[in-house]
Amino acid sequence: MRDSLVTVFGGSGFLGRHLVRRLAERGARVNVAVRDTEAALYLKPMGNVGQITPVQASLRHPPSVTRAVEGADFVVNLVGILYQRGAQSFDAIHARGAEIVAKAAAEAGAKRLVQMSAIGADPESPAEYARSKAAGERLASAAFPGTTIVRPSVVFGPEDDFFNRFGAMARILPALPLIGGGETRFQPVYVGDVADAVVAVLDRPDTAGKIYELGGPRVYSFKELMEIVLQETGRKRLLLPLPFPVAKLQAAFLQLLPVPPLTIDQVKLLERDNVVGEGAAGLGDLDIAATPVHGILPTYMFRYRRGGAKVTPRFG
Ligand SMILES: NC(=O)c1ccc[n+]([C@@H]2O[C@H](COP(=O)([O-])OP(=O)(O)OC[C@H]3O[C@@H](n4cnc5c(N)ncnc54)[C@H](OP(=O)(O)O)[C@@H]3O)[C@@H](O)[C@H]2O)c1
Known part of the structure; x- marks a missing residue:
């Protein structure tokens, strides 16, 4: 991972900050792709000068996504919303947004894509949130074969919701x-463990195309x-x-x-x-103790x- 370029969509969020820190510690260069780059400036001190760069991108604006993944070896999509407001709809962000990122990552020649989903993602769910997460998984995997899907239960940590x-x-x-x-x-999972899981997925080629469900002990x-x-x-x-x-x-x-x-x-x-499914691959398969x-x-x-x-x- 050292010296490789990782583009993290949604890197300024709760999970993002923990992942960006770990990637920087591993010596990767990180593009933090968000709508509000000012809100991502606080991440820069987590790396050396020039190692972490906020870049302006919205999943609702495909050209900005294409620019954000230029030259990326790895792409991680963490973007998610809890409620819909105007153009920030579940369909636009979780489903079509995931597809836009996956297409751009494939065209840029990225080696790996991680799509952050959620336990409960299911086309048959009564909740639109979970149906849109399932659509995002399907669309991302179709556009970028070998996409790794990560589905956490509720995530806890100092900045959790x-x-x-x-x-x-x-x-x-x-x-x-x-x-x-x-x-x-529920099976609450620690934010640090989820970030470690994403790093492990990027590190290990055998995780390509798999789904990981992450829950605590x-x-x-x-x-x-x-x-x-x-x-x-x-x-x-x-x-x-x-x-x-x-x-x-x-x-x-x-x-x-x-x-x-x-x-x-x-x-x-x-x-x-909201618990890890029976037989699902999880933290243990990534050698992480919950x-x-x-x-x-x-x-x-x-x-x-x-x-x-x-x-x-x-x-x-
Ligand atoms: N936290 C949990 O308990 C939990 C549980 C299960 C699954 N997940 C999933 O894990 C992922 C990360 O969750 P989180 O809690 O870290 O979320 P978060 O703190 O709300 O962060 C969301 C990020 O998405 C960015 N974003 C929002 N709309 C965007 C758009 N249109 N284009 C580009 N970026 C956009 C935000 O930055 P800007 O607003 O600056 O663009 C922010 O960086 C999400 O996919 C979520 O569904 C979280």
């Missing part, structure tokens, strides 16, 4: 919601995860069961907010478990304790 969101809620609300009764099962129900949030934040809060139809009704209003805390599509996602939540959460969830940090750092 999941534990930080519920930690912030525990700080100000009298109760945390148990959507669908809190029975949905333990499966938890949503209720158990809320209990962990309360334990880590030292808060006593009511856990309020919210049947799926009620959660959808609430989401119908919440999804009108500029940054919606919950959408109907997200409630639909919660109707299915990190447990209890080893990491205390390093950042203290922010939500009484007397913890007054300002919540930007997450997500």
